[in-house]
Amino acid sequence: METFYRPRPARLLEYGAWVVYSVLRPGRVGRLSVGAAQVQLRHWHRWGQLPGVRFTPGRLATVLRWSANYHACHAFLAEHGALHLDDPARLTRLYTGWDRPGYAGRLRHARRALHRH
Numbered sequence: 001m002e003t004f005y006r007p008r009p010a011r012l013l014e015y016g017a018w019v020v021y022s023v024l025r026p027g028r029v030g031r032l033s034v035g036a037a038q039v040q041l042r043h044w045h046r047w048g049q050l051p052g053v054r055f056t057p058g059r060l061a062t063v064l065r066w067s068a069n070y071h072a073c074h075a076f077l078a079e080h081g082a083l084h085l086d087d088p089a090r091l092t093r094l095y096t097g098w099d100r101p102g103y104a105g106r107l108r109h110a111r112r113a114l115h116r117h
Contacts, residue, residue, distance in 0.1 A: 006038070015060060022054040029053050035063035039072040047075040 006014075014034060018041070021029040030042030030053040041053040049068055050059050062068050076095065077083050085091050088107035092100050 015055075018055045018060075026054060029055075035069045035072065036066065037069040037072045037076075039069075039076065043076065044072060047072065049075075 014032070018029065018032055018034060021032055030045070031040055033040050034044075041050065044050040044063065045053050049072060050062060052059070073095075074083070077085075077091075080094055082091065082094055085094070088104040088111065089099070089101075092104040092107060096103065
Protein backbone atom coordinates (compact mmCIF):
# COMPACT_ATOMS: atom_id res chain seq x y z
CA MET A 1 0.00 0.00 0.00
CA GLU A 2 2.53 2.58 1.07
CA THR A 3 4.67 2.06 -2.02
CA PHE A 4 1.71 3.31 -4.04
CA TYR A 5 1.59 6.56 -2.06
CA ARG A 6 5.31 7.08 -1.50
CA PRO A 7 7.38 6.76 -4.68
CA ARG A 8 10.96 5.51 -4.68
CA PRO A 9 12.61 9.00 -4.76
CA ALA A 10 10.69 10.03 -1.63
CA ARG A 11 11.73 6.81 0.08
CA LEU A 12 15.38 7.42 -0.83
CA LEU A 13 15.15 10.90 0.72
CA GLU A 14 13.67 9.30 3.80
CA TYR A 15 16.65 6.98 4.17
CA GLY A 16 19.03 9.89 3.56
CA ALA A 17 17.25 11.78 6.34
CA TRP A 18 17.78 8.75 8.57
CA VAL A 19 21.55 9.05 8.05
CA VAL A 20 21.54 12.83 8.63
CA TYR A 21 19.32 12.66 11.71
CA SER A 22 21.48 9.89 13.16
CA VAL A 23 24.46 12.25 13.09
CA LEU A 24 22.95 15.71 13.57
CA ARG A 25 19.69 15.08 15.45
CA PRO A 26 20.09 11.79 17.34
CA GLY A 27 17.36 12.76 19.80
CA ARG A 28 14.82 13.08 16.98
CA VAL A 29 15.79 10.16 14.78
CA GLY A 30 13.40 7.81 16.58
CA ARG A 31 10.40 9.76 15.29
CA LEU A 32 11.34 9.23 11.64
CA SER A 33 8.96 6.84 9.85
CA VAL A 34 10.65 4.33 7.57
CA GLY A 35 9.92 1.27 5.48
CA ALA A 36 6.92 0.32 3.43
CA ALA A 37 4.96 0.16 6.70
CA GLN A 38 5.94 3.76 7.54
CA VAL A 39 6.54 2.92 11.19
CA GLN A 40 8.57 5.25 13.39
CA LEU A 41 12.04 3.95 14.20
CA ARG A 42 11.34 4.12 17.94
CA HIS A 43 8.57 1.56 17.47
CA TRP A 44 10.75 -0.74 15.35
CA HIS A 45 13.21 -0.61 18.26
CA ARG A 46 10.61 -0.98 21.03
CA TRP A 47 9.11 -4.06 19.34
CA GLY A 48 12.57 -5.65 19.16
CA GLN A 49 12.98 -5.47 15.40
CA LEU A 50 15.93 -3.06 15.54
CA PRO A 51 18.66 -2.97 18.19
CA GLY A 52 18.65 0.85 18.07
CA VAL A 53 17.32 3.76 16.02
CA ARG A 54 20.47 5.27 14.53
CA PHE A 55 21.27 4.37 10.95
CA THR A 56 23.39 1.34 10.13
CA PRO A 57 23.42 -0.68 6.90
CA GLY A 58 22.06 -3.68 8.82
CA ARG A 59 19.11 -1.68 10.18
CA LEU A 60 18.38 -0.38 6.70
CA ALA A 61 18.38 -3.97 5.41
CA THR A 62 15.82 -4.86 8.09
CA VAL A 63 13.39 -2.06 7.25
CA LEU A 64 13.67 -2.89 3.54
CA ARG A 65 12.46 -6.48 4.06
CA TRP A 66 8.76 -6.96 3.36
CA SER A 67 8.51 -9.58 6.11
CA ALA A 68 9.86 -7.11 8.69
CA ASN A 69 7.31 -4.51 7.55
CA TYR A 70 4.53 -7.07 7.88
CA HIS A 71 5.65 -7.82 11.44
CA ALA A 72 5.81 -4.08 12.23
CA CYS A 73 2.22 -3.62 11.01
CA HIS A 74 1.13 -6.67 12.97
CA ALA A 75 2.82 -5.38 16.14
CA PHE A 76 1.14 -1.98 15.74
CA LEU A 77 -2.31 -3.49 15.25
CA ALA A 78 -1.81 -5.96 18.11
CA GLU A 79 -0.68 -3.18 20.44
CA HIS A 80 -3.86 -1.27 19.63
CA GLY A 81 -6.12 -4.32 19.99
CA ALA A 82 -7.05 -4.05 16.34
CA LEU A 83 -6.06 -7.39 14.84
CA HIS A 84 -9.74 -8.31 14.69
CA LEU A 85 -10.84 -5.15 12.82
CA ASP A 86 -12.41 -6.00 9.49
CA ASP A 87 -13.37 -2.53 8.31
CA PRO A 88 -10.67 -1.00 6.06
CA ALA A 89 -11.87 2.53 6.88
CA ARG A 90 -11.40 1.94 10.63
CA LEU A 91 -8.02 0.27 10.08
CA THR A 92 -6.90 3.20 7.93
CA ARG A 93 -8.03 5.73 10.54
CA LEU A 94 -6.20 3.85 13.29
CA TYR A 95 -3.00 3.31 11.30
CA THR A 96 -2.68 6.71 9.62
CA GLY A 97 -4.45 8.89 12.18
CA TRP A 98 -7.15 10.23 9.89
CA ASP A 99 -9.73 9.25 7.27
CA ARG A 100 -8.15 8.38 3.94
CA PRO A 101 -10.89 7.04 1.65
CA GLY A 102 -8.46 6.26 -1.18
CA TYR A 103 -6.22 4.27 1.15
CA ALA A 104 -9.20 2.37 2.59
CA GLY A 105 -10.42 1.65 -0.93
CA ARG A 106 -7.06 0.15 -1.85
CA LEU A 107 -7.19 -1.99 1.29
CA ARG A 108 -10.64 -3.25 0.28
CA HIS A 109 -9.35 -4.05 -3.21
CA ALA A 110 -6.31 -5.89 -1.77
CA ARG A 111 -8.52 -7.87 0.60
CA ARG A 112 -10.82 -8.97 -2.24
CA ALA A 113 -7.79 -10.03 -4.28
CA LEU A 114 -6.42 -12.07 -1.36
CA HIS A 115 -9.73 -13.84 -0.81
CA ARG A 116 -9.94 -14.83 -4.47
CA HIS A 117 -6.78 -16.94 -4.16
